[in-house]
Amino acid sequence: MSVTTDRLRGLIETTEGELPPLTVELVRDLEIPDHMTIADVAGLTGLSAHTLRYYERIGLVEVPRDAAGRRLYDREAVGRVVFITRLRDSDMPIAAIARYVELVKQGPSTEPERLALLEAHRDDILNRLHDLQAALAVVDYKITTYGGACGS
């Protein structure tokens, strides 16, 4: 999981402050060329080329083409893909991401709804964090007291 995180962390490395929190924004400042092939973006994000095509197919990103019809990701497209990847890493359903992207397309009047969407997702993330910590406690307990059976 989180191959993206790893790759980007590799790229960033110098930013040693625990987490690279604004990765999406940092993309702009990395030595990312103006245009990247699908293989480049796959290498950067850890997604497969298949998945990148899939994301485009279902409308999550628009990707410019070169004269021969091949995808040439510009910075905006790369940023979008990285953003999507972060949302997916946190288990935001594709349908919700699609909705968000749709709202962005519709212009600034949709900002309140976008914000609501993000805040709902934020709540989801917090719940997940809570659940994971609870599960971690159980697993840790099992590990430290090891020798017990399943449900005991």
Next chain:
Amino acid sequence: MSVTTDRLRGLIETTEGELPPLTVELVRDLEIPDHMTIADVAGLTGLSAHTLRYYERIGLVEVPRDAAGRRLYDREAVGRVVFITRLRDSDMPIAAIARYVELVKQGPSTEPERLALLEAHRDDILNRLHDLQAALAVVDYKITTYGGACGS
């Protein structure tokens, strides 16, 4: 998500220490009757009766029956189900849980492998926590600086 957590938290309530970390162990001490029907266990865990039958079908729990062939969960079975639910809440794949259960069946000689399984899962949970925190930072950033587009 985490309906289990919520239900159990409801039951426990008195345990106000942030998280109820040893829920599986607490099950023993709750006013849980010696025998529960599938509907009772569904109500307790938030799982559907269908899901409970599914878990049994694939070998995750063995559930005693009454004279009429209906499931009557004893404390061990309830504890097992709650434990499984915790693992599922933390996205442990069913295959891994099945493996664990299998090892428990095989007796104490498999303890090292069980421990390894749990430790691997613990690492997964920590990675997930890390990812979620990174995603949370991105979403928070988007929320606080709101007005931006998708990948910017």
Next chain:
DNA sequence: GCTTGCCTTCGAGCGTACTCGAAGTCCTAC
């Protein structure tokens, strides 16, 4: 005794998110 309703088994179906394969195009290098 018959309805109501929850229980049983079994197998099939579904939603999500990819993942893959086929068939064809296009550029590069030899």
Next chain:
DNA sequence: GTAGGACTTCGAGTACGCTCGAAGGCAAGC
């Protein structure tokens, strides 16, 4: 000019974890 490899589209297939429906059993209440 031709072999190689990465690219294209499209539709179909896969994995996981449920989720459901059909057909029937059994017990309690009217």
